[in-house]
Amino acid sequence: MKKILILGGGLAGSVVADKLSECGIQTVIIEKKSVPGGKVREYGCKADDECSNCGMCLVKNLFTRIKSDKNIDLKLNSKVLDVYGSKGNFKVLYSENREEKKLDNISDIVVATGFKDTENLDYYGLSMPVNDRIIRGNEMEAIMRNRGIDKVFPKAPEKLAFIQCFGSRDKSNSTNYCSRVCCGYSTRMSRVIRKYYPDVTIDMYCMDVQEVEKGKYLELLKDKSINMIKSRPVMIEGQSDSEKLLIRAEAESKKKNDIYDYIILSDGIIANPENEYLAEILGLHMNKNGFLEEVELPEKSGLYISGCAKMPMGIEETFNMSEGIAQKIYLGTV
Amino acid sequence: MEIALIGNNDKNKYLKPVLTENGFDVFLFPETEKINHIRSRENGFLIYTPDEKISKDYIIFTEKPVFNHEYKREVNKSWGKVYDITDNSIKEKDSKGLPVVFLLDIDGETDTEGTMIALKNAISIAKKLKKVYFISKTVRTGISGMEEMYLEARKSGVKFLKYTKADIDYDIDKQQFKLKVEDMFGSIGIETVALSIAGAGSMQDITAKILDDMKSKTRDNLDKYYLAGYKTSVNGIYILDGLTEEEDIKNLNKIIADIKKDRQDYYINIDEGKCAFCYNCVRVCPHAALEPDYENSCMKPVKYKCNECGSCFSVCPANAITWKEDNKTAIEGKGLFIFACENSGAVLINELIDFTKKADIGISEISCGCRIRPQDILNALKNYEKVAVITCMDGACRHIDGTEKIEKTIKRAKDRMEMLGLNKDNIYHIKASWAMPVYIKESIMSVMEDGENT
Numbered sequence: 001m002k003k004i005l006i007l008g009g010g011l012a013g014s015v016v017a018d019k020l021s022e023c024g025i026q027t028v029i030i031e032k033k034s035v036p037g038g039k040v041r042e043y044g045c046k047a048d049d050e051c052s053n054c055g056m057c058l059v060k061n062l063f064t065r066i067k068s069d070k071n072i073d074l075k076l077n078s079k080v081l082d083v084y085g086s087k088g089n090f091k092v093l094y095s096e097n098r099e100e101k102k103l104d105n106i107s108d109i110v111v112a113t114g115f116k117d118t119e120n121l122d123y124y125g126l127s128m129p130v131n132d133r134i135i136r137g138n139e140m141e142a143i144m145r146n147r148g149i150d151k152v153f154p155k156a157p158e159k160l161a162f163i164q165c166f167g168s169r170d171k172s173n174s175t176n177y178c179s180r181v182c183c184g185y186s187t188r189m190s191r192v193i194r195k196y197y198p199d200v201t202i203d204m205y206c207m208d209v210q211e212v213e214k215g216k217y218l219e220l221l222k223d224k225s226i227n228m229i230k231s232r233p234v235m236i237e238g239q240s241d242s243e244k245l246l247i248r249a250e251a252e253s254k255k256k257n258d259i260y261d262y263i264i265l266s267d268g269i270i271a272n273p274e275n276e277y278l279a280e281i282l283g284l285h286m287n288k289n290g291f292l293e294e295v296e297l298p299e300k301s302g303l304y305i306s307g308c309a310k311m312p313m314g315i316e317e318t319f320n321m322s323e324g325i326a327q328k329i330y331l332g333t334v
Numbered sequence: 335m336e337i338a339l340i341g342n343n344d345k346n347k348y349l350k351p352v353l354t355e356n357g358f359d360v361f362l363f364p365e366t367e368k369i370n371h372i373r374s375r376e377n378g379f380l381i382y383t384p385d386e387k388i389s390k391d392y393i394i395f396t397e398k399p400v401f402n403h404e405y406k407r408e409v410n411k412s413w414g415k416v417y418d419i420t421d422n423s424i425k426e427k428d429s430k431g432l433p434v435v436f437l438l439d440i441d442g443e444t445d446t447e448g449t450m451i452a453l454k455n456a457i458s459i460a461k462k463l464k465k466v467y468f469i470s471k472t473v474r475t476g477i478s479g480m481e482e483m484y485l486e487a488r489k490s491g492v493k494f495l496k497y498t499k500a501d502i503d504y505d506i507d508k509q510q511f512k513l514k515v516e517d518m519f520g521s522i523g524i525e526t527v528a529l530s531i532a533g534a535g536s537m538q539d540i541t542a543k544i545l546d547d548m549k550s551k552t553r554d555n556l557d558k559y560y561l562a563g564y565k566t567s568v569n570g571i572y573i574l575d576g577l578t579e580e581e582d583i584k585n586l587n588k589i590i591a592d593i594k595k596d597r598q599d600y601y602i603n604i605d606e607g608k609c610a611f612c613y614n615c616v617r618v619c620p621h622a623a624l625e626p627d628y629e630n631s632c633m634k635p636v637k638y639k640c641n642e643c644g645s646c647f648s649v650c651p652a653n654a655i656t657w658k659e660d661n662k663t664a665i666e667g668k669g670l671f672i673f674a675c676e677n678s679g680a681v682l683i684n685e686l687i688d689f690t691k692k693a694d695i696g697i698s699e700i701s702c703g704c705r706i707r708p709q710d711i712l713n714a715l716k717n718y719e720k721v722a723v724i725t726c727m728d729g730a731c732r733h734i735d736g737t738e739k740i741e742k743t744i745k746r747a748k749d750r751m752e753m754l755g756l757n758k759d760n761i762y763h764i765k766a767s768w769a770m771p772v773y774i775k776e777s778i779m780s781v782m783e784d785g786e787n788t
Contacts, residue, residue: 045767051730062682145769149776281662 002107003028003073005092007080007278010038011059011306011315012068013112013134019326020105021071026334028103029066037063037239039115039138040315044145046188048195049131053213054188055315077267083109084283087302104270108302108329111278111292113324114306116270125172128236133245137166137182140189150197157261160193161247162186163233164206168268177289179268179312183210186266187221194224202226203258205233205249231256236263241321269312278309298325299332335593338381339387339558341396348579351397351587356590362500367398372571379570394586394592395573416502416511416544418427419452419532425459427528433465433493434528435513437500439472441533441543446476453483454528460490467524469495469515497521502529502716503542510534569632588717601640601657606632608654615646615655644708644750656753669694670782671718673710677732679724681768689775694718694781702733708747711761715751722762722781724774730767736764759785 004020006013014262027070029036030237041063046054075096082093090106128134135143143152152272166187168179190202192275195209201303209218221228231251238245245263272278279286282303285293289312299306304325307318336360339346353360363369363381369390370382375754378391417424424434436452438444444452452468460466468487473496475481488494501514513524531544572589573602604624609632614625616633623640624633632654646655672695674680680699686695700706703725716723723740731737744761751758762784764777 041767043770045727047727047730049765050728050740051726053729056727057677057730057732057767060677060768145770147770148772185689 001026002088002105002333003103004108005030005090005103005106006039006112007108008307008309009033009036009066009074009076010112010114010116010307011040011062012114012309012318013038015319015322016110016306016326017072018062018110018305019331020063020321021069023326023330024071025330026071026073028075028106030075030078030081032077034076035063036066036074036076041157042138042145043141043315044143044147046185048191050306051081052188052191053316053318054185058315060317064091064212072119072237077139080278082320086252090302102129108304108307108332109282110304110329111256111282111284111309112306113272113274113278113309115312116272123171126166126233127236127237129242129245131238131242131245132242133262134236135264139187140264141146144192146190146193149194152193155260156197157200159201159258159260159262160190160203160262160264161258162190162202162204162206162264162266163247164204164209165232166265166267167270169207173312174288174290175270177312178207179211180210181312181314182266182268184212184314185287186264187217189211189264190221190226191224192228203229203260205229205231205247207232223314224266229256231234269308272309275309299328304329335359335391336361336378336389337392337394338379338390339394339396340369340381342366343397345582348584349394349574352583352586353590358590361388391570393571394589395571395575397575407538417528417530419448419455419530420636421530422455424530425455425527429464429526429528431465431649432510432526432528433524434459435467435469435511435524435526435530437502437513437529437531438468438470439533440500440531442470444532446474446480450480450483451475452530452532453487456492457483457490460487461471461493466492466525467495468492469497469500471497473533507767517658542623544569546684567655592716600628602635602646603656604633604635605654606630608652609633610652610654612651614649614651618645618649620645626774644746669696669718670720670722670778671696671698671714672722672724672778673698673706673714674724675726675736676701677764678729678768679764679774682771682774686778688776689778694779702731703736703743704731705736706734706740706743708743709748711744711747713751715760720762720781720784722764722778724766724777726766727765727767 004027005027006017006027006029009039013029013031014036015031020027035041043056046052051057056098066074070074075094078094078096080092080094081100084091088107090109092103092106094103118179147248152246153301164182166182168175168177168182174307183206185206190204193202202225206228208232209228211217217226229249230249231249233247233249234250236245241317244259246259247263263304273290275286275290276290278284279292284305285295287293291311292305292309293304294303295301306322306325307313313321337353338361339349340363346362350360360459368383370378370384372393374380377549379393380388381388381393381597384758417427419436420436427434436456438449438452448549449470456466456468469536473484475484495515495517497515497517501511501515503514504510510525510527511529515522515524515530515668518765557711574582576585607695611626611631612634613626616626619642623636624646627634672679672686674683674686674697679686682738685695702721706723711721711723725731725740726739728737744763747761749756751761760780762781763772764781766774766777
């Protein structure tokens, strides 16, 4: 029987494999890391007292299921090298633990390679020191995940700042687009922080706020006294070991200099640098933002793109899109 | 009372003497793979093996059981029968609109006489307008008259297939056999309830072998419903999966106490003077645990049926129903019992078991908070000091308002505890998500420490 190849064992790839396995279709996952799960693995629940629909509940035990599923051949520490053939009969050259291997009888390929590792992100225009108290979005996710019964941070903060659109909507770079997820996760995080620390001042430096939930979401944030400051900060001042950091910005045509305990950078989704190489070997189009696009209809070409390899999207959207792709592939085999 | 100890290990050596001391008749059952299924009866259980039916009052598994959480689903369904080719009763078999299948040459070549018997049966079934498949590796015409029989079969509508490889599978949900027959050109899938097979040699061995193969496939899928702790979702079936002898003996004593309590109690008392004979309680009781006593013009409880749900209390206009005094057991148990829902705690169940190994903690996996009943909490409280239920955050339930339902369930359980005059503060509700493991662990710790200082 022909198999489906999935590039990337993160959320998007795992959902496709899981759904196809339910239909009895065999899949091969090529994952570069030594564990499946990708970035979502480290993310945390972002409910305060009430669920804030961050989508993490959807993931549940997906990755343990993937590991033990008989229909899924999970190849870890692997990388795809080259792809030949066309829909119905792809031949794939890949490396597993630095050993070159071949795969035959692949009918369709799903590209689910996700987005760039935020660890190696450049500083986008904003000058700042290297300091533990400047927290990236993914680091903040890990803090959310590991929050205890009565604390989020080791020491209760007095003043907190979120800097929105960090690495997004920046004309000087190639990231001149909205990442769409950062408004969601940062406002949800601010709500959690408010639950734990009722007296902390939370400032949010933003240009505008995307629609996170329908209804009066902004008013809800106002009720939780989360201050929206329409500004783009110029610099963060401080030493690498200082416990207080200064943000220099301009708001309402006035200088605004404030001191904070923690600064959270809501960094966006940046296209995977490997996309260029994938576009070349698979014959896909890479747009000017660095994301992949289909050239032909996927049902014809046998090449599907799911998740953040295609465009920035959240957990729930990725889930739905991947389920849709699994359904399309299944209908193609019947 | 008879107890079946099911499991093939050394535990029987130290468990049996304890049970016999307490006046139980112990029946050892080391051949677990022989059990087809277990069916619950009014007072006890029936264990089905290929050879016999064994009736026992209680069952204790001493190793990871095959059926557990899905037990109820399992007991209502049985394995299909594979017919021997000489067994004529296949003619009477109701095929539910699916084809009747004769599969020959399985595990060796069928002789010509066997083929002839099968052909006769096939023809007679096909004449009653039933679809018939006749699947074999070769065509045999060794005896005179065979060729005419093949012709007649073809005219009556028997479909002939030749094969090189055949797979037999059984779908326990649909109660159907699934055949996958391959030849040189491709394969075809056939679903049936009436399957008759023939090969070389003793047919009984082969039918047994096929059934065993299919069962072993299905067993793998049932493994995931494994619970921690010694209780299962069925009253009267227990698991002893402790690592040490001490742990097992401790749990066994709890089981014995449980059984003895179980047998003595009616759970409720009905005041004959107060009863208005209005039938309200009979109508609402989901377990048919009440019946009219015409002589005294009052209701009376039925032995062993009551599940302690308390429905009858709420509808009785005369307040004639009270909990039986014996049931008012003081809480002797120590430790904590946790119900963890699929969306919150159950994902972390392996981690939690490791984390809680030191203390006296039992964990049960539930698919949703809405699935547990007040009496589940109360049953747990008979053996543990505290009970905690881990469910989703408000608004996060992906079932049907499970978090709201569990709040009501806990309230009912607390009301019941208050009625019995027991401490109702030992029931805790933890709202969490699987993606905040530290929070869950710290919550469990705080529940365990709660009330210890005062």
